[in-house]
Amino acid sequence: MILTSLSREYVKITVDYPLAAAKAFSGLSDSFNFVYVSGEGVCPTYRTTSSFIFGQLTRTQATQEPGRFTPYYGRIKGECEAALIELSKKYPSLKPYSVRPAFVDAAYDPPTLASVMQRPDFTVGKRLLFGTFGPIIRQLYSKGVSPTKDLGRFLTDLAKGNGQPLTGEGVSGNGWIISNAAFRREAGL
Template sequence: MHLILTGATGLVGASVLDNMLAQESISRISILSRRPVKMAEGHEKAKVILHKDYKTYDKALLEELKDANGCVWAQGVSQNAVGKDEYIEITHDYPLAAAKAFSTLHPDSPFAFVYVSGEGATQTPGMFTPIFGRVKGQIETTLFEFGKQTSNFKVYNVRPGGVDWTSHPEIHPFMPKQDLYKKVLVPPLNLVWKGLMTPTQPMGRIFTELAMSKGEPLQGSGIEMEGRLVRNSAIRRMAGL
């Protein structure tokens, strides 16, 4: 089993990479990254491919990825860290370009694409919907529609809630430094609104398993968009939480 991962130096990506490294059935992990990934060092099955332009996938790169079964697209950025145009490019244009490229890897067999969105994304934005909710909702719809038009491309839009890394010590040396307010808020939120939180360890497992799957539509509570949208409540349910 060969999987592709982006965003490996981020919090969600680190949790996914930790699970991928532990999965014996995964023989190869192709990590697309702008910079080295410390967590991958010393692991023979993990190869970091330094990739600068996420809107372009040349023939040599696609040849290297040709037998990949799926991808977890965990790359992302806070809406507060960049301007609006750059946020749209990273959040919408990058994953769409990747979807189009990866769908050509093996057109006659399924390719599972797990797009990490987030609770707050919406297909029906209102006057006060923040930019992240609008843009993530747009790319969820765009990927869904692309999947309907491309028979082998099987998308899952996954929406984690408040990402909780506190009980996942394996990723602590590799994850980005978290803002002080997050460190302060996560423990009480786990007590008061536990159902809104997404622990990284089971989250990484669920996202990995979806990327390893044949991409069949999901069912059950918290599943929308014809089995292609996985809300946080469904992530928790699938993780047994």
């Protein structure tokens, strides 16, 4: 895969900016909780300078081997998750939580839903998909849903919390990577 200017921009926004922010913020206090919103289906990967130029992520660079159907965002966000954990080894004050929500659902959060519906990128097609598949996902795969109010509260609590790694099923990366299932459990859903 050759990186386009759009995919380079995605890497800049999704990896470079969060890493720069985490590094800068880590010196603000003796313990700084950094919360990165990742996504379910992410596969941590690493890239070398040469492989980045060509957009290749090799199996030997992967901390988990991404499958051929692992989406691009999954590889890139996974790279940031892994880099944040590595950064925390250099800056011990940094507590880098990465949360992996799944279907982020604003259906029961009217102010957020109204805001989402007014976004220019929320096209008619997306509205139809959300309106059609949202209820189906909520009914048949509720464990894959991340309600916005609960997710927002959870992310805020992590940022304000004690900076300790989490434990339990669905938590990986030595307690710093929280799956949607772990988020739902911690949020009491």
